[in-house]
Amino acid sequence: MASFDEIQQYCDTVCGQIRWKKAKPLIEKELKDHLYDQCDAYRAAGMSETAAIHSAVQQMGDAVAVGAALDGTHRPKPQWALLGLTGVLLLAGQFCSAVFGGAAEPVGFFMAAAALLGCYFLDFSLLARHTLPLYFAVLLGSCFGLLTGPQVNGTAWLSLGGFGFSMSYFAIVFPLLFAMLIYSLRGHGLAGVLLCGLGYLPLMFILIQISFVSGMLLFTLSALALLCFALARGWFGCNKAAGFALVLVPTAVVLGVGAFILLGHPYFSAQLALLADPYAERNGSGFLLCLVRDLLAHAQMYGTGSASAETAASLAALDHSSPDYLLTLMIYRFGWVALFVVLGVFVLFIGFAGYTLTKQKSMLGSLISVSVLSVLFLQCAFYFATNLGYGLFSAFSLPFLSSGNAALVLNAGLTGLMLSVFRSGACFYDQMPGQTSSPLFSYKNGALIIRIKN
Structure with missing residues (x-):
């Protein structure tokens, strides 16, 4: 002894x-x-x-x-740059709320800041221990919300006591849930890929019931990115060509059939016609789209735009539609430079985060980071398209900037979780089922080898 x-x-x-x-x-x-x-x-x-x-x-x-x-x-590797940039974006969102909404929203700001810091200091490896329970808990909670929650403007809401929010925001969380499902099925070969596809279906069914097309598209594209990322890294332990075929062929078929159905639906046919020529319905369903394009057509590089008095008088319609058209209002009132600044900040944020992601070695940390980055990127893409007058579906929030407490808190929490991965991911070693990780200490040819990097 x-x-x-x-x-x-x-x-x-x-x-x-x-x-x-x-x-x-x-x-x-x-x-x-x-x-x-x-x-x-x-x-x-x-x-x-x-x-x-x-x-x-x-x-x-x-x-x-x-x-x-x-x-x-x-x-640990503190992520001061990304934390600081997120904080600047949150403060900018308060400024936008004060300018375009008439008042700042300090409650939402402090809730988002708490979610950001709380998830930043959270041990992200806890997610690896509860992947399937977490998946089924969120799935059951979603079903409960659909069955008991009220309908507001055709969208389901989840109401708990005095707190309620649109269930459309579940689309922001579902990619992280799907990433955890992929992690739990790593190393299971083509069967694991197939089970991931089956696990996608209940979550997609929830979004279909919520009737939020943008959410369905965001979740589908994020899930596809996650599956392809895991396959490219070889984490399922199967033939990559067979794995990609199992993912991409059904996806192409489903998207093709879905597009065919949507094009045949009167509502979406009308939306496409409206997008092509909104002025045909200027005083009807094309009013907001025409207003957006008119304002942008008369925007200046710097300063307030020069739209006609009639068009300028209609700005209240966009103010009323905030936060969906925050970027359009910024461009008209501050000039195109506002677009370049906002776009530059998000490109810097996503680019820097993407570069940091490439240095992650663990499966868990990489999957979490990809899920968060894909959600942030797609939200920005949908929002920019809508605010530039070419959005086919309703916009998501512009992360951190547009108002709406639920979206603000969820985006901040997800970002904090991603930064937690960047901060402490080097200390997390995962492994394929049935395999062992590379040893920290080894002895070879008479020399002691200490692995100091993962």
Whole structure:
């Protein structure tokens, strides 16, 4: 027993040099695994237990030096740049609410800030331990909302006590849920890919019942991106060509059939005709679209636009439709420079986050990041299309800028979770079912190798 105490004492000394508490359990486990494996090798060579343990510990080298080396590389990586940029966007959203909505929304701002920081400091690895329970909990909660919630303007709402929000915002959360489903089915081959497709269907059914076409499209494109990303990385452990065929062929068929059905539907046929020539229904269903295009046609590079008095008088219609047309109002009142600034900020944010994503090694962290980035990107794409007068479906929110507490809090929380991955993802090692991760310590050709990067 005293001999094994030598291993524990050595591990305690190494871990005592490491300041990041989250990294200590993993390092201690791998250190002990290596020491015990090396002891077994020495025992097999004829050494006594005491001598084998002592030799294994001595081979590792000075505990303080080893611990200091590991401490230098096992540290959280604060995401001050992305956190600061998100904070600036949230503050800009308050400015927009004050200018275009008549008053700031401090409650929504503080709720979003709390969600951002709370998820940033959350241990994202908790999601890996509860993937399927989380999936079914959200699915059952969605069904409960559909059965009990009221309908507002044709859209289902979830009402809990005095708090309620449109269930259309579930489309923002579902991609993260789907990412967790993919993670739980990693390494299961083509059967895992097929089960992911089956897991997509109930969530899509919920969105169909909510009757939110933009949400269906956002979730479908995000789910497709996640599946293709996982297949490209080989995380299902199947033939990639077969996996892509299993995903892309049914997707193409479903999208083709869906497009055919939509084109044959009177409402969507009218929407396409309206998008092509809104002025034919200027005083009817094309009023807002004509107003948007007229305002943009008379926008200046800097300053307020020069639309006719009649068109300018109709601005109240867009104010009333806020937050759906916030960007249009900004362009008309501040000039096209407002579009370039907003677009530049989001390109910078998504580009920087995307670059950081490429450095993630874990499956869990990468899937979370892809799900969040795809949601933010598609929301921006839909919103920009609508505000430039070419949106076929209703817009989502413009993340962090447009008003609406539910969207603001959900986007902030998802962003905080992604930044949590960037902050501490290097300390999370996942593995395919039935496989072991690369050891932190190994011994080869007479040399001790310490893996200090994941």
